[in-house]
Amino acid sequence: QVQLQESGPGLVKPSETLSLTCTVSGGSISSYYWSWIRQPPGKGLEWIGYIYYDKSTNYNPSLKSRVTISVDTSRTQFSLRLNSVTAADTAVYYCARHELGGNPRFDYWGQGTLVTVSS
Amino acid sequence: QSALTQPASVSGSPGQSITISCTGTSSDVGSYNLLSWYQQYPGKAPKFIIYEVNKRPSGVSNRFSGSKSGNTASLTISGLQAEDEADYYCCSYAGSRTFVFGGGTKLTVL
Numbered sequence: 001q002v003q004l005q006e007s008g009p010g011l012v013k014p015s016e017t018l019s020l021t022c023t024v025s026g027g028s029i030s031s032y033y034w035s036w037i038r039q040p041p042g043k044g045l046e047w048i049g050y051i052y053y054d055k056s057t058n059y060n061p062s063l064k065s066r067v068t069i070s071v072d073t074s075r076t077q078f079s080l081r082l083n084s085v086t087a088a089d090t091a092v093y094y095c096a097r098h099e100l101g102g103n104p105r106f107d108y109w110g111q112g113t114l115v116t117v118s119s
Numbered sequence: 120q121s122a123l124t125q126p127a128s129v130s131g132s133p134g135q136s137i138t139i140s141c142t143g144t145s146s147d148v149g150s151y152n153l154l155s156w157y158q159q160y161p162g163k164a165p166k167f168i169i170y171e172v173n174k175r176p177s178g179v180s181n182r183f184s185g186s187k188s189g190n191t192a193s194l195t196i197s198g199l200q201a202e203d204e205a206d207y208y209c210c211s212y213a214g215s216r217t218f219v220f221g222g223g224t225k226l227t228v229l
Contacts, residue, residue, distance in 0.1 A: 035218075044122065044223040045157075045165065045208050050216075058216040061120055094164055104155045104210040104218045107176070109164040 002027035004095050004110035012089075012117050018082040022095030022110055029053055029076045033098045035106065036069060036080045038091040046091075051078055052101065085117045123148065123209055123221035130227040136197040139224045141209035142190060147219055149190035153212035156185060156194045158205050159223075165208060169194060196226070204228045 008020035022034065035050040049059035051069040059067050063082070071078040082089060092114050096106040124142040131137040141148065141156075148154060152172045157165035169175060169185040172192060182197045192211070196203055209221040 037220075045210070045220040046122075047210070047218040047220060060217060101216050102151075102212050103153050103171070104212055105170040106155070106157075106165070106167055106210075109166075112164055 002097065002108045004097065004108055006093060006095055006110045006113040008113060008115070010114060010116060012085055012115060013119050014086055014117055015084055018080070018085050018089060018115055018117070020080045020093055020095075020113065020115070021077050022079070024076040024078075024097075029071065029073050029078070033101050034069075034071065034078045035096045035098060037094045037096055037106070038089075039094070039112070040088075040091040047104075048080065048082075048093075050098070050101070058101070087117050089115070090117045091115060120213055120217065120219055123211060123219055125207075125209060125221040125224045127222070128225045128227065130229055131196075131199045132229045133199055133201065135199050136195060137199060137226065139194045139196075139207050139209075139226070141192040141194070141211075141221045143192075143211055143219070144190055147211045147213040148187065148192055150214065151212045152187065154185075154187065154192050155210050156183075157208045157210065159208065160205050199228055201228050 003025045030053045036048040051057045068081040092112040094112045095110045097108040156169035159165040172187045173185040207224045213219040
């Protein structure tokens, strides 16, 4: 059974960089696409971006200037960096898997991790 | 790239059927049959219940069905049950290898 687990600081200061890692277990990281999705408290879901195991990426145009997603296949992990954060970036951040780059069929999700941006 | 439009809330009584709409544009929902629906309970990660407009993953009840007409997709839940009370989100391919979610709909089972 594939499992995803997000990890990283739960509190980030304004203007700093948010960094999260998603560890994949129970399955291969190869041949799949791996996305980050976030959800501000009490609000809806927002797709942030994805990476393929070959390190190719695509990002939400509204966040593209601040986002970097990377992958470490040897450690079956992929990571999110979001710089210059503000309070608007406070959200539960999820990692999720999909089989095709153009198909929003997110079949496995992490449990989510809350990141609060505050001084 | 704007969020897809969903009603904020819908409600129904046990046994009834309800439909949740998801309206986009000709650049996303209207152009691709690449739309999924997700069910989310409070404090939990979303779970996909419909993909490619009208396909159900294994293990998902056949009470859930999806359809699309033009720029609007719909999720129908028949034989409503108390356990269906949750938030529901649509998500569409939006071109250029990007995705867009709907704002979410809270389903209340009366």
